[in-house]
Amino acid sequence: MEVDKGKGEAEETRKVAEADRDTVTLKSSDGKLFEVSKEAAARLSTVLAGMIAGGSIDDNGTDLKQIGSEALENVVDYCNKHANSIPSAALISSSISFNTAPFKEPEEWERKFVDRLSHDALFDLVEAANFLGMERLLDVTCHKISEMMKGKSPDQIREVFNIKNDYTKEELEEIRQELAWAFYDD
């Protein structure tokens, strides 16, 4: 995916490219370049769609200073995989109501895609998806994180996510009482 071009090559690309390009080049915070299909980028990321429509895409690599190369590689990888998969009905329906399932379940390949990520990479990807306004990728990553929480006690959740408990004993007791309804075992 990565296209770490030399400067000369990049210049060349710029001359050839311009209007007709069907890919966009994205640049990570550490300066690595990635190419992704313009169509997929615009479809999956509201921010990239806005940038493409607004003409603020830089052919030398649009600077995404907030995203590291590992996360950006995953983003691009996701876009490419997405472009190749057949969109299911779940992806087409948009409006959410009581009559429809509240969330679109991840597809099999999407599950696999996030399952292989390390803990750190998963969270970097969530932040990147959020930053780029990639609703679907955010769905998939949030789904994964909620799976990691499901059925766990607060202590276990703290352990999984390394959350430091900064409450005093008394405060914790108070909150537990307030939330007695939530701690009831059905």
Add this chain to the structure above:
Amino acid sequence: MTQQEEPSCSTHCPCCLQESLIITDSIFLDSLEEVEIYFFRGSTELLELIALLSNIAVILEKIIIRYEPSSAFLLSKEVREEVDSMCHPNIKVEFTVLSCQKRVITIKKIASKPQRVPAAAAIKVHPLPQIDAGPLQINCSMATDVDAGARGADHITDLPDDVLHSILARLPSNADAARTSVLSRRWRRVWTGVPALSFRYDESPSSSSAQQDQLDRIDAALSGHAATATVGVERLEIDVPYGVRDARVARWLLFASRRLNGELRVALPSETWCSRSRRWPPWS
């Protein structure tokens, strides 16, 4: 930033900014803990407001800047860096795209109770923090190059609220989401921002006292939510397979009239409403 500001309404008070920009009656800027700005397009007025806040809002912890996807290109790196640089390092700045999903959801307005302010900017006032509040988070969420190798880093706590809501919304029940309150101070109110509250029971508990307990827990959840939430609910669903007293349903509807911005669904067995002299709705 050496300039000292009077905490009261001075010449730099945003009162002198466009009136439509600030929807609030009277607030003390120096007691703000969190500020959310909607529909940010990088205008000078808002940048001035941010600079002002950074200057005088001494306990401000977080500025959330929400922009429409279409304005993303206006928010160049320079604008973001400018915002970052003018904020005190103790202030966490979050840039978040306004999710289009949220706008789709408000399908049926059941009451004229907009908790969420639709105009140019909104300022939310939170109560003053307790004196023994833990150390402030100084992480800036825009910086992603945290020491990646560091094992045991708490990544989830740094995620923007919107993302946490979306994670909690996928847990099996509201109770699961509410239990995250005990994780740490940061998590105290997060569950109340989950857009939908849903209480759905397919099977009726065996005894009527167990039914009452179940209903009591719904009521406790609603009042707990009303007490801690800073935003309204977008969907409320209560679905129980046994009869419920009118007074209880009236309380649910009261909650809905005060806190709900979107869709309401109350499903009860039909005999509840049709039986004997009871008629529903009561005004018909």
